[in-house]
Amino acid sequence: MNSGYTKAVLALGSNLGERNDTLSGAVADLVDPPEVRLLAVSPVVQTKAVGGPPNQPDFLNMVLTVETSLTPRELLAHCQAVENKHHRVREVRWGPRTLDVDIITYGDLRSDDPVLTLPHPRAASRAFVLYPWSLIEPAATLGGERISSLAASAADFDDLALFDGFGDFDGVSTAGAVDER
Numbered sequence: 001m002n003s004g005y006t007k008a009v010l011a012l013g014s015n016l017g018e019r020n021d022t023l024s025g026a027v028a029d030l031v032d033p034p035e036v037r038l039l040a041v042s043p044v045v046q047t048k049a050v051g052g053p054p055n056q057p058d059f060l061n062m063v064l065t066v067e068t069s070l071t072p073r074e075l076l077a078h079c080q081a082v083e084n085k086h087h088r089v090r091e092v093r094w095g096p097r098t099l100d101v102d103i104i105t106y107g108d109l110r111s112d113d114p115v116l117t118l119p120h121p122r123a124a125s126r127a128f129v130l131y132p133w134s135l136i137e138p139a140a141t142l143g144g145e146r147i148s149s150l151a152a153s154a155a156d157f158d159d160l161a162l163f164d165g166f167g168d169f170d171g172v173s174t175a176g177a178v179d180e181r
């Protein structure tokens with residue numbers, strides 16, 4: 001890593017509208033400023049919505065690793081600006097949203113601040129974060145545990161499949177979803 005840049009892991013999710021288009025645009029927007037350099041992009045996975053109102057469309061999720069010269073708060077503001085650009089719906093907590101961008105880790109920083117909690121407090125129990133992350137960083141750990149092990153024991157692991165680009169029609173399940181974990 002170059003001096004002045006810190007590695008960060010970002011998790012993206014979308015379950016409203018043209019979900020894959022939204023993720024594609026969000027990746028481009030997140031790494032657009034010179035202060036955020038792309039390291040790796042995970043495959044897109046498809047998951048059932050966890051928590052919140054019932055009968056939501058499935059989520060598409062993915063993980064990016066970046067290195068950034070932004071401070072943690074600046075990176076959060078940047079992620080929220082990208083959410084807003086993609087017309088995120090904020091009314092219902094854990095409800096459908098066009099785009100959610102969470103900071104999973106920022107270097108080794110630990111923070112209990114509710115505005116920016118690091119590592120992200122729910123990441124260790126979310127296969128839809130852990131599994132795509134493990135595909136681009138197999139050796140990564142969270143709280144001392146391998147993220148691939150955490151993924152396999154997460155409650156939502158069985159509801160997750162690689163997204164193959166078909167069936168992106170308002171949450172209709174993906175007939176051709178590849179399940180080759």
Ligand code: ADP
Pocket residue numbers: 076093094100101102103104113114115116117118119120121
């Ligand atoms: P969620 O991602 O849990 O569905 P939101 O995206 O609406 O919920 O986030 C609510 C708040 O969580 C944000 O306003 C933000 O300040 C706070 N937050 C705390 N820690 C983080 C983090 N690691 N990444 C992103 N947002 C965070």
Ligand code: MG
Pocket residue numbers: 100101102
């Ligand atoms: Mg969020």
